[in-house]
Amino acid sequence: MVDIAVLRHLLTESHCDPAVADATHTFLLEWGPYTEKGSKFSIYRLFREHIDPAWRELVQRNPRSLSTNIMELAWTKYTLSALQPGTIPGNDGDIVQGSNAEAVQLFTQRSRPKDWSALSTIAHHYRMDRLERFLFFVQRTSPSKHSQTLADQAVIETIDVLRHLAEACSLKLPKRRPDRRLTNRHQSSVCRFCGHPTEAADFHARGSEALRGLPDNTRLSAKYCSRHKSKGPTSPAMRLAYQRAKRSEGAFSAELKRLHSQSIGGHTATYARSGNPLVDEFIRMLVAQRKLHHEEQTTNEAVQSLDGPLHAEARKLVDWRMTDRKKEIVALLAQGLNQSQVAATLNTSRQAVSKALQAIPDEYRLNTLRMTTK
Incomplete structure (x- = not known):
């Protein structure tokens, strides 16, 4: 594991860019509860708040060393080394291409990041350890690597600091939780199957008065709400709700991830x-219309409050059977196509499109979602 003392030593002893150095210092001061797997404290958000602005400024000040072409070439080298067996990066970052390199090259063009100035987005979509490997190839591909000027050396050493930071983030584990009893940690938890607070969080929000009528041995669920709990005293309706949610758990998880x-x-x-x-x-x-994106939030508390609405939206998409085909139809109608054109695009009949539209709830219909594209 990366020693944080080594990272701090690099910050003080290297020629790291001052803006990146300050951002990294602030990042390390605040990163205590943040991890890749954290839901309340996502390290990607901390990366976006502190590291992205400093990285963006560094890229703008060094257009020759960190150009778009350099980034794309570095990504191609990284992808080839990661996906193609027998493709080996040399010490200078060059690639010894394997027999199937052309196919891998096409893959890199389809899957490369859209914004090179947002390291947090690259890390979120491809993981922190892959961000570290990408920065390795940026470091090796940049013309600054072979330059002796102080400015070019600063660029290379700054990328080295960011590589160590990304590696440290990828290896950082959440703190072990002592138990699952009712504590302050549950006050923002939401049910795994919907957007409602868990049973423990609900009782915590209502205060100690709500606990007085409960037996001493009562075990409050920290995973599910009172409607979806599977253990303890339950009614037939609760058991049925749990079974239905459990059967659709895969679809719910897929929608929530999207x-x-x-x-x-x-x-x-x-x-x-x-x-x-x-x-x-x-x-x-959908996310734009519901204002569920992190850009609308300004504090950690506001970002954490998105957890419930995201779960609730995923639950509705599954329960209301918003299949991918229905999503395709809505997206095409939002582009201005009529039903006949949608049917031709999807290689289906107009009657099938019309029938699918009748099954789409009003809040997912065209006239609601088109407003967000203007």
Whole structure:
């Protein structure tokens, strides 16, 4: 694991860019509860707040060393080394291409990041350890590597600091929680199957008075709300609600992942990564209309408050059977196509499109979502 003392030593002894050095110092002071797997304290948000502005400024000041072409070439080298067996990066960052390098090259063009100035977005979509490897190739590809000027050396040493920071973030583990009893940690928790507070969080929000009528051995669920709990005293309706939610857990998780990815990335481009551009566009419009993206939030508390609405939206998409085909239809209609054109695009009949539209709830219909594209 990366020693934080080594990272701090690099900050003080190297020629690291002052803006990046200050941002990294602030980052390390605040990163205590933040991890890659954290839901309340996502380290990607901390990266976006402190590191992205300093990195963006560094890129703007060094157009020769950190140009778009340099970034794209570094990403191609990274992808080739990661995906193609037998493709080995040399010490200078050059690639010894394997027999299937052309196919991998096409893959890199389809999957490369859209914004090179946002390291947090790259880290969120490809993981922190892959951000570190990408920065390795940026460091090796940049013409500053072979320059002896102080400014070029500062660029290389700054990238080295960011590499160590990304590696430290990828290895940072959440603190072990002592138990699952009712504590302050549950006050922002939401049910795994919907957007409602968990049973423990609900009782915590109501205060100690709510606990007085409960037996001493009562175990409050820290995973599910009172409607979806599976253990303890339950009614037939509660058991049925749990069973239904459990059966659709895979679909719910997939929808939640898409919404969360789009929420982190913002509403100016698609980030859902479903593999279907039309579905991604539907998710983008939905997140923009509901104002569920992190750009609308200014504090940690506000970002944490998105957890419930994102879960609730994922639950509705599953319960109301908003299939990918229905999402495609809405996305195409939002582009101005009529039903006949939508049917031709999707290689189906106009009757099938009309029938699908009748099954789409009003809040997911065209006239609601088109407003967000203006």
